[in-house]
Amino acid sequence: xxxxxxxxxxxxxxxxxxxxxxxxxxxxxxxxxxxxxxxxxxxxxxxxxxxxxxxxxxxxxxxxxxxxxxxxxxxxxxxxxxxxxxxxxxxxxxxxxxxxxxxxxxxxxxxxxxxxxxxxxxxxxxxxxxxxxxxxxxxxxxxxxxxxxxxxxxxxxxxxxxxxxxxxxxxxxxxxxxxxxxxxxxxxxxxxxxxxxxxxxxxxxxxxxxxxxxxxxxxxxxxxxxxxxxxxxxxxxxxxxxxxxxxxxxxxxxxxxxxxxxxxxxxxxxxxxxxxxxxxxxxxxxxxxxxxxxxxxxxxxxxxxxxxxxxxxxxxxxxxxxxxxxxxxxxxxxxxxxxxxxxxxxxxxxxxxxxxxxxxxxxxxxxxxxxxxxxxxxxxxxxxxxxxxxxxxxxxxxxxxxxx
Numbered sequence: 001x002x003x004x005x006x007x008x009x010x011x012x013x014x015x016x017x018x019x020x021x022x023x024x025x026x027x028x029x030x031x032x033x034x035x036x037x038x039x040x041x042x043x044x045x046x047x048x049x050x051x052x053x054x055x056x057x058x059x060x061x062x063x064x065x066x067x068x069x070x071x072x073x074x075x076x077x078x079x080x081x082x083x084x085x086x087x088x089x090x091x092x093x094x095x096x097x098x099x100x101x102x103x104x105x106x107x108x109x110x111x112x113x114x115x116x117x118x119x120x121x122x123x124x125x126x127x128x129x130x131x132x133x134x135x136x137x138x139x140x141x142x143x144x145x146x147x148x149x150x151x152x153x154x155x156x157x158x159x160x161x162x163x164x165x166x167x168x169x170x171x172x173x174x175x176x177x178x179x180x181x182x183x184x185x186x187x188x189x190x191x192x193x194x195x196x197x198x199x200x201x202x203x204x205x206x207x208x209x210x211x212x213x214x215x216x217x218x219x220x221x222x223x224x225x226x227x228x229x230x231x232x233x234x235x236x237x238x239x240x241x242x243x244x245x246x247x248x249x250x251x252x253x254x255x256x257x258x259x260x261x262x263x264x265x266x267x268x269x270x271x272x273x274x275x276x277x278x279x280x281x282x283x284x285x286x287x288x289x290x291x292x293x294x295x296x297x298x299x300x301x302x303x304x305x306x307x308x309x310x311x312x313x314x315x316x317x318x319x320x321x322x323x324x325x326x327x328x329x330x331x332x333x334x335x336x337x338x339x340x341x342x343x344x345x346x347x348x349x350x351x352x353x354x355x356x357x358x359x360x361x362x363x364x365x366x367x368x369x370x371x372x373x374x375x376x377x378x379x380x381x382x383x384x385x386x387x388x389x390x391x392x393x394x395x396x397x398x399x400x401x402x403x404x
Contacts, residue, residue, distance in 0.1 A: 001136060003095055005059040006087040006125070008070075008079040011402040012050040016368040026161040026191075031229040031257060033195035040165055050404065054078040055369070055394065056124035060095060064135050067394055068128030069332070070120045071304030077117035078124065081109070086125060095132040102126055102310045106283070115282040119307050126308025127334045127390075134389035141334070141390055142383060145313055145341035152380040153339050155331060155350040156187030156222065162209060165193045170208060174216035179354045184379030187222035187250065187347060188213060195230035207243050214247045224276075226253040234263040241271045251276040251298055264295045276300055279329045283307045287315045291322050302329035303338060312338050320344040331381060333373045333390045340383055350376050369398045 032038035056068040070078040089104045102122065109118040134141040142148065157180035162168035173190075180188050190213055194202025206225075213223055225244065231237040237255040244252070251274040256263045258280040268275055274297035281287055281299075283306060290296060299319055303312045312328075316338065319326045324344075328335045331348040339345045371393045374381050384391055 001064070001094060001096070002061045002092050003058055003090050004061050006082060006090055007057045007059075008082050008124070009055045009057070009399060010079055010404050011053045011055060011369060011399060012404045013053050013402070014050045015402050016398075026159070027163070027165045027193070028161060028191055028228060029165055029193055029195055029230040031232065033230040033232070034197055036197075039197070052404065054082075054121075054124055055399065056082060056128045057394075058090070058095065058125070058128040058132060060132060062136070064132050066095065066128035066130070066132035066135070067390065067392060068124040068126065068131065068308070069304050070124035071302050072117060072120040078121040081112065081118060081121040082125060086121065090125065095129045098126060098129050098133070098310050101129065102308070115286065119282045120305050123304050123306065123308040126310050127303065130309045130334070131389040138388045140383055140385060140387060141309070141337040142340040145309070145338060148340055149343040150340070152382045153336060153348050154346065155185060155376055155379055155381055156189055156224070156347050157183070157185040157352050158189045158349045159352055159354075160188055160190035160213065162191065162193040168193055168205065168209060170212045173209065174212050176354050177213045177216040179356075180352065181217045181221055183352075183355060185350070186379055187224065188217060189224040189226055189253070189349070192225060192227040192230060195227070196233040196236040203240055203243060206240060210244050210247050210249070219248070222250040223247070224249060224251050224253060227255045229254050229257050231255040232257050232260070234260070234267055237267055238270045241267070241273050245271065245273055249273050253277065253300065254279060261289070261293060261295050265293065268294070268297070274298055276327065279305070281306060283311055284314045284318065287318060291318060291324055298325045298327050300327050300329050303334050304332065309334055309338055313341075316342045316344065331374075333370070333392050336374050336381060336383060337390060348381065350381070352376060369395050369402060371395050
């Protein structure tokens with residue numbers, strides 16, 4: 001089997017009704033928190049432009065297509081890198097040679113950057129290659145990664161955004177948290193509403209968010225908070241997390257900017273609550289530095305960003321060797337296959353919606369353009385053993401509407 005064609009389609013996810021609704025109704029404070037003009041803009045990292053998902057389609061001489069996706073939300077870089085650069089390393093190659101192809105792309109990307117868009121582009125290609133391998137052999141991808149380590153994967157509900165960053169509706173937040181518990185989730189993750197620029201006034205609102213959720217779900221449910229890099233002044237993060245420790249959080253996620261290793265190490269020494277991060281880290285080299293230097297308690301790779309399945313399985317092995325819990329970012333189809341084969345992964349993240357929104361939104365971000373992805377049921381997710389590869393298809397009718 002040989003690769004004959006590599007295509008990248010850029011989709012404007014913000015044109016999709018479900019995604020646009022999520023953006024409007026899910027305020028998020030994040031890494032642009034110091035800049036007032038961006039503080040309330042969930043699309044802060046795009047400068048107000050479209051959030052773009054590059055879809056990678058790799059075709060072979062045996063008629064098998066593989067599908068992959070690049071993370072990060074940026075448009076031109078991934079498409080250009082794949083179609084004008086990596087494609088030359090892929091055409092007429094055997095798609096089963098994922099180790100060699102990954103290494104070639106990585107070495108050939110060094111001049112473009114060892115983190116960020118270059119690695120996200122490799123991720124999309126690599127995911128598509130694994131999809132081809134599974135389809136060619138007629139087996140789900142997880143079987144190529146070592147098989148099942150469990151029958152189903154436990155999920156935590158990852159939504160719980162404040163309704164308003166300045167004046168949250170705590171009753172609505174409690175109602176949503178209770179709904180996820182009733183849906184069967186054993187853990188819930190919420191977002192913060194303030195960072196250092198608001199001082200203790202913002203701290204009070206952040207604490208009230210956590211207090212509300214803990215009182216709503218009780219003590220038998222795990223709760224986490226994701227400040228999304230908005231607590232980037234380490235002394236603020238220390239004080240904020242200490243205020244929250246009485247609520248018994250399972251972790252605080254990405255409180256600081258991702259490259260602030262010294263800040264993370266200092267933070268861990270000052271608080272009792274576990275610290276999680278890694279959603280914005282790249283390749284085994286980046287995770288090696290995080291793990292061996294004791295930067296965080298829990299790592300959270302995003303397979304669409306950090307190098308694809310080939311790299312994710314190595315990071316999972318590294319985490320297992322050092323006894324670091326592995327909680328991957330977002331339960332994409334490829335993430336579920338990797339997690340199914342990974343004995344050290346306790347959770348997967350489900351970007352779910354409350355029960356009263358399900359019929360209107362039809363699930364998460366990618367449902368509009370992906371058909372057949374695994375779905376949550378009673379707080380768990382299973383893989384359909386009858387589907388080969390990643391078990392998904394592309395909804396080309398929707399893709400044509402979102403294409404840019």
